[in-house]
Amino acid sequence: MSQLVAALRKDLLLSWRSRAQAAAVVVFGATALLLLSFAVGPNAAALRQLAGGFLWVALLFSSTLALAESFRAETEQKGMEGLLLLPANPVSLFYGKALANWLQLMLMGMGLLPVLIVLYDPDLGRLWELCGILLLGTAGLSAPGTLYAGMAAQVRAQQVLLPLLLFPLVVPVLLAAVKASSLLLLGDPMGQAGSWALLLLAFNGIYWPLCGLLFGTVIEE
Amino acid sequence: MPGGSQIPGPSPPERFGSYALRPRQRIMIESNFAVEAQGLCRRYGRSWALAHVDVRVPAGQALLIAGRNGSGKSTLLRILAGALRPDRGSLLVGGHDGIRDREALRRQVGLLGHASYTYDALSALQNLQIVARMLGRPADRGSLLPFLAELDLGGREGDAIHTFSAGMRRRLAIARLLLQDPAVVLLDEPYAQLDPAGFRYVDSLILRLKAEGRTVIVASHHLDEGAPLCDLGIALDRGQVVWRGSGRDLPAGFRSLDPASPLTVQEPSPRQGTSPDPAASRLSEVPSSTVARRA
Numbered sequence: 001m002s003q004l005v006a007a008l009r010k011d012l013l014l015s016w017r018s019r020a021q022a023a024a025v026v027v028f029g030a031t032a033l034l035l036l037s038f039a040v041g042p043n044a045a046a047l048r049q050l051a052g053g054f055l056w057v058a059l060l061f062s063s064t065l066a067l068a069e070s071f072r073a074e075t076e077q078k079g080m081e082g083l084l085l086l087p088a089n090p091v092s093l094f095y096g097k098a099l100a101n102w103l104q105l106m107l108m109g110m111g112l113l114p115v116l117i118v119l120y121d122p123d124l125g126r127l128w129e130l131c132g133i134l135l136l137g138t139a140g141l142s143a144p145g146t147l148y149a150g151m152a153a154q155v156r157a158q159q160v161l162l163p164l165l166l167f168p169l170v171v172p173v174l175l176a177a178v179k180a181s182s183l184l185l186l187g188d189p190m191g192q193a194g195s196w197a198l199l200l201l202a203f204n205g206i207y208w209p210l211c212g213l214l215f216g217t218v219i220e221e
Numbered sequence: 222m223p224g225g226s227q228i229p230g231p232s233p234p235e236r237f238g239s240y241a242l243r244p245r246q247r248i249m250i251e252s253n254f255a256v257e258a259q260g261l262c263r264r265y266g267r268s269w270a271l272a273h274v275d276v277r278v279p280a281g282q283a284l285l286i287a288g289r290n291g292s293g294k295s296t297l298l299r300i301l302a303g304a305l306r307p308d309r310g311s312l313l314v315g316g317h318d319g320i321r322d323r324e325a326l327r328r329q330v331g332l333l334g335h336a337s338y339t340y341d342a343l344s345a346l347q348n349l350q351i352v353a354r355m356l357g358r359p360a361d362r363g364s365l366l367p368f369l370a371e372l373d374l375g376g377r378e379g380d381a382i383h384t385f386s387a388g389m390r391r392r393l394a395i396a397r398l399l400l401q402d403p404a405v406v407l408l409d410e411p412y413a414q415l416d417p418a419g420f421r422y423v424d425s426l427i428l429r430l431k432a433e434g435r436t437v438i439v440a441s442h443h444l445d446e447g448a449p450l451c452d453l454g455i456a457l458d459r460g461q462v463v464w465r466g467s468g469r470d471l472p473a474g475f476r477s478l479d480p481a482s483p484l485t486v487q488e489p490s491p492r493q494g495t496s497p498d499p500a501a502s503r504l505s506e507v508p509s510s511t512v513a514r515r516a
Contacts, residue, residue, distance in 0.1 A: 002354070002357055003354075003355055003357075005354075006351065006354035006355050007355075009351075009354070010340075010351045010354075013343060013347065014340060014342060014343070017342040017343065017381075018342060073340050073341070073342060076340075076341050077336045077337045077338060077339050077340070077341060077382075077390075078334070078336035078338055079338060079339060079340045081304060081336070081338065082336070082337075082338025082339070082352075082397070083338075083351070083352075083355055084304075084327075085302055085303060085304060085327050085330075085331075085332055085338070086327065086352065086355050086356060086401060087303075087323075087324050087327035087328060088355045
């Protein structure tokens with residue numbers, strides 16, 4: 001447990017030190033939202049209809065950059081290898097990094113919400129529940145994203161490999177998060193958002209422990 | 222040659238504060254050797270970086286690994302540190318199977334590698350704090366500053382590593398290694414990027430580590446510095462051991478590391494007419510020399 005706390009502190013500190021890059025990633029997400037709104041055109045009803053989906057697509061694209069960045073510091077001077085040789089428990093290192101990435105993706109999602117409001121004019125009557133979906137959805141991106149970013153960091157084509165590995169795996173997250181967000185933004189007369197939230201919860205319940213167990217195998221040679 | 226460090230710092234017992242160095246008795250070694258590797262082989266792709274390498278080092282002694290670039294020195298050290306798995310062979314460190322139980326291996330071994338194992342965006346002190354917290358040791362400023370002061374990094378503890386020179390990074394990596402407090406210390410090119418004062422410090426460090434009962438394995442190109450301090454020596458060429466002896470008896474062909482000079486070496490002969498050489502007497506503990514002859 002003490003190693004997990006130490007790893008989390010280390011990763012939060014590294015995230016804070018690279019906050020300029022994190023801000024650039026948020027700007028990238030905002031730009032994606034802007035371009036997608038241009039693609040739809042000046043149709044307020046269509047923009048509102050698609051707001052939930054576009055939010056998660058922008059967040060997914062931005063998350064690959066943020067996840068890859070979180071391992072750049074580990075590969076520069078082989079920081080993570082040095083910790084493994086201490087020896088540090090790879091499970092602790094995984095959860096420290098995954099939790100830090102989750103926090104970062106959450107903040108990115110919160111940062112994109114104002115842009116979404118300005119560009120897509122969604123109904124924010126259930127804002128707190130939308131934040132809950134952001135919490136669960138970003139958790140679903142963070143755990144497998146950290147695992148695959150750790151794997152991709154060891155090869156040259158990491159910027160290409162990470163999305164190729166991650167996107168197929170997080171299709172259930174994207175599907176559930178988009179459905180739940182759209183229901184919350186457009187109205188949910190049948191009360192279906194809770195079911196999608198449960199799917200996100202189940203995904204996290206499976207992948208957080210699984211990725212923690214696999215991380216040691218992935219990052220060792 | 223070994224000598225007092227030019228780097229200012231208090232005497233060793235005060236220097237390490239709460240990190241009182243482990244006395245020899247705390248290192249539980251069940252084997253006759255602190256490090257005992259047999260038949261280590263490691264392949265990168267289709268080429269063998271190591272082929273049937275045997276290494277035996279008694280506790281408290283130093284082994285020099287000589288060889289040209291690409292001879293397999295770093296691969297051997299990385300296997301001994303638990304950073305790489307050998308394709309074949311066995312490894313006992315402190316009596317533990319270092320291949321099956323890499324955690325036990327890593328608890329005993331510390332590696333000063335080519336990379337500094339630090340985070341460039343963080344300060345020197347923060348880097349040491351990460352290591353101390355991972356090891357469950359005190360991570361307060363007072364406990365860690367002496368490690369930086371010993372490596373002449375006092376006053377720079379708050380500076381980010383990316384502002385450091387290559388030599389300062391190397392010093393920080395040594396401070397990190399000392400904080401780890403391993404029983405077996407692996408030094409891969411410890412003189413690289415250091416200034417003359419740093420050379421003298423590494424010499425004194427090797428002697429100090431041996432005096433504390435730790436086992437030291439040094440891979441170095443700076444053989445005039447490292448070789449005389451080492452009780453044992455091996456030379457590698459293309460992943461194979463081509464010479465064994467004591468560090469001070471390293472043949473000239475390896476000492477110069479001149480690519481033009483052949484790696485044809487002679488068996489080390491016992492010294493005559495001088496006081497018995499303890500390093501030479503220990504040669505009986507290592508396998509007989511292998512002599513490679515290159516046309």
